[in-house]
Amino acid sequence: MEKKTRLKRERLKEGLWFSSFKAIACGVVVFLFLFLLILVVKGAGSISWEFLTQVPKEGMTRGGILPAIIGTLWLGIGSVILAFPMGVALGIYLSYYASENLFTRILRLSINNLAGTPSIVFGLFGLAVFVKALGFGVSILSGILTLGLMVLPIIVRSTEEALRAVPKEFIEASFGLGATKFQTIWHVALPTAFGWILTGVILSLSRAAGETAPILFTAASFYMTRIPSSPFSETMALPFHIYALMTEGTNPEIHTKMAFGATLVLLFMVMCLSVLAIIERQRLRKWKKW
Amino acid sequence: MISNLRFRMKRIREKTIEGLIHLFAFGAIFIVLAMLFFLFREGGVIFRVTSWKNFLFGKIWLPTYSPPQFGSLPLLWGSLMVTLGALLWSAPLGIGLAIYVAELASPKIRAILKAFIEVLAGIPSVVFGFFGMVILAPFLQSVFSIPTGLCAFNASIILGLMALPTITSFSEEAISAVPHILKEASFAMGATHWQTIKYVSIPVASGGIFCGVIMGMGRAIGETMAVLMAAGNAPIITLSFFEPIRTLTATIALEMAEAPKGSPHYHALFALGAILFIISMAFNVIADLLQERWKRKLG
Numbered sequence: 006m007e008k009k010t011r012l013k014r015e016r017l018k019e020g021l022w023f024s025s026f027k028a029i030a031c032g033v034v035v036f037l038f039l040f041l042l043i044l045v046v047k048g049a050g051s052i053s054w055e056f057l058t059q060v061p062k063e064g065m066t067r068g069g070i071l072p073a074i075i076g077t078l079w080l081g082i083g084s085v086i087l088a089f090p091m092g093v094a095l096g097i098y099l100s101y102y103a104s105e106n107l108f109t110r111i112l113r114l115s116i117n118n119l120a121g122t123p124s125i126v127f128g129l130f131g132l133a134v135f136v137k138a139l140g141f142g143v144s145i146l147s148g149i150l151t152l153g154l155m156v157l158p159i160i161v162r163s164t165e166e167a168l169r170a171v172p173k174e175f176i177e178a179s180f181g182l183g184a185t186k187f188q189t190i191w192h193v194a195l196p197t198a199f200g201w202i203l204t205g206v207i208l209s210l211s212r213a214a215g216e217t218a219p220i221l222f223t224a225a226s227f228y229m230t231r232i233p234s235s236p237f238s239e240t241m242a243l244p245f246h247i248y249a250l251m252t253e254g255t256n257p258e259i260h261t262k263m264a265f266g267a268t269l270v271l272l273f274m275v276m277c278l279s280v281l282a283i284i285e286r287q288r289l290r291k292w293k294k295w
Numbered sequence: 296m297i298s299n300l301r302f303r304m305k306r307i308r309e310k311t312i313e314g315l316i317h318l319f320a321f322g323a324i325f326i327v328l329a330m331l332f333f334l335f336r337e338g339g340v341i342f343r344v345t346s347w348k349n350f351l352f353g354k355i356w357l358p359t360y361s362p363p364q365f366g367s368l369p370l371l372w373g374s375l376m377v378t379l380g381a382l383l384w385s386a387p388l389g390i391g392l393a394i395y396v397a398e399l400a401s402p403k404i405r406a407i408l409k410a411f412i413e414v415l416a417g418i419p420s421v422v423f424g425f426f427g428m429v430i431l432a433p434f435l436q437s438v439f440s441i442p443t444g445l446c447a448f449n450a451s452i453i454l455g456l457m458a459l460p461t462i463t464s465f466s467e468e469a470i471s472a473v474p475h476i477l478k479e480a481s482f483a484m485g486a487t488h489w490q491t492i493k494y495v496s497i498p499v500a501s502g503g504i505f506c507g508v509i510m511g512m513g514r515a516i517g518e519t520m521a522v523l524m525a526a527g528n529a530p531i532i533t534l535s536f537f538e539p540i541r542t543l544t545a546t547i548a549l550e551m552a553e554a555p556k557g558s559p560h561y562h563a564l565f566a567l568g569a570i571l572f573i574i575s576m577a578f579n580v581i582a583d584l585l586q587e588r589w590k591r592k593l594g
Contacts, residue, residue: 015487015490019489019490023399023489025391026391026392026394026395027395029391029392030395030396030400033388033392033411033412033415033459034408034411037411037415043430044422044426091319091322094316095319095320098316098317098319098320102316102317108320111324112320112324114579114580114583115324115327116323117579117583118327118576119323119327121510121513121517121576121578121579122330122517122575123516123517123518123519123544123572123575124517124518124519125517125544125548125568125571126334126517126568128547128551129337129551129565129568130329130330130333130334132551133333133334133337134329137556138333157323157326161323185305185309186309186313187308187312208417211417212417214419215417215419215420215421215422216419216420217419217420217421218519218544221548221551222551222552244419245421247421247422247425248421248424248520248524251425251524252524261429264425264429265429268421268422271421271422272418272419275418276417278417279413280414283413287406
């Protein structure tokens with residue numbers, strides 16, 4: 006009899022805990038929906054064809070945010086293109102060439118450190134090195150270099166993980182045919198791992214496009230009436246634009262409305278990339294079962 | 296003869312590529328060393344103007360007054376306060392969510408929740424900051440009837456949201472990695488599912504969970520845009536979460552544009568950057584060691 010009540014009590018406890026975990030999960034999902042819903046509802050009114058395709062006019066009270074959209078594309082794509090070769094090379098090194106020694110440990114620690122470094126610190130480094138010491142000035146180039154450093158660890162990690170997931174048999178078969186180590190990596194491992202590396206690239210693109218702090222002093226400018234044409238010019242960028250509208254804006258009513266619009270555009274760009282990466286991963290998981 | 300030549304060519308190519316890849320590896324270490332070097336070189340200059348004691352423990356940050364005061368304690372305090380405030384709610388929630396995802400959810404729900412967490416992690420910080428500033432601040436102001444909604448409380452909520460995905464995904468990974476035989480042994484002893492989670496899964500995964508909390512902490516303390524927009528930015532030392540505070544990161548972002556190159560103010564901001572870099576480095580090393588030890592324990 007006593008045993009039965011104890012069991013009952015345990016079951017009750019279990020039920021309570023499990024339902025609270027479930028409540029947390031539901032809460033997070035509901036919150037995220039609410040968060041996005043508020044931003045979409047409030048921002049939808051600001052979105053118009055003019056808003057997306059015009060340069061800002063009359064002290065930012067009219068016109069659109071085209072230069073900011075273009076600037077964000079420049080910065081995002083540029084930094085990923087820059088970080089890609091080095092990131093993949095490091096991924097190859099860590100998964101195929103590195104032996105477990107002090108050098109590898111230091112390298113790993115360096116990459117982890119880079120991943121954990123606050124984004125504003127990248128901004129400071131970019132200011133000291135690219136803007137000032139190398140003389141690139143406040144420009145797209147400085148911004149790309151700074152953001153490139155920031156996304157490097159993401160590409161390294163996804164490459165390394167992707168290469169490690171390549172089945173041993175593939176590698177051994179290639180060696181068995183007389184291929185050298187690099188031939189094996191180039192013709193067997195990399196093509197097999199390509200999809201996974203791609204998801205890493207997409208994620209780093211979304212990260213680079215959404216970051217503000219690293220470009221604050223290296224690339225961003227608040228008000229430009231034309232689209233940046235050269236890598237040595239300053240640029241507007243969506244995330245910085247949102248911040249600047251809220252802090253430097255002179256006409257709070259109009260500027261808050263514009264900031265809602267810009268937020269929605271940025272969210273749309275970044276979420277599309279996130280969802281693309283998630284779908285790609287699901288597809289790979291289903292498709293490739295070796 | 297020809298095949299010998301081809302073989303040698305192949306070898307040379309192989310070696311060149313290997314060398315190149317090694318070069319990249321050195322490059323990565325070089326970048327981190329260069330960051331350290333530049334931060335310390337540019338930041339170190341401030342100690343010609345003020346002593347390190349005044350800089351670290353001074354209670355007043357007035358860089359543009361004459362004479363300027365570079366006491367970074369209020370900023371450090373602000374950073375710690377919002378970070379702790381964020382972790383206080385996001386750590387238990389994140390771990391709870393991780394338990395649900397790893398142990399209770401069906402495969403389909405698990406995939407959906409993981410996708411949600413990833414989407415949450417991918418939202419740019421400036422969007423969170425904007426939300427804190429425009430939506431959350433007026434809401435807090437009217438609910439708690441405080442003079443301004445831009446305060447440590449607001450920033451803690453926003454930062455917690457940003458740390459949540461980090462904590463959840465690390466913890467989830469750790470709980471999922473608990474060997475099945477341990478759990479099955481517990482079930483065989485007649486333990487309920489919750490007892491198994493409480494006495495087997497969580498203790499075994501605790502190293503990884505702790506590691507996730509530290510990573511989330513690192514994320515929160517290094518976050519710039521969200522706190523810059525939501526925390527109110529008053530460099531004061533306070534215990535109240537309903538007062539505006541200023542963090543290290545926000546100070547750099549706010550003041551760098553106005554600090555002329557080479558001025559003490561400019562160097563002071565770099566010194567703040569160096570402090571941030573050291574803090575994040577310490578977090579990383581601790582998390583790294585923890586994970587190493589935990590993995591060894593699991594075998």
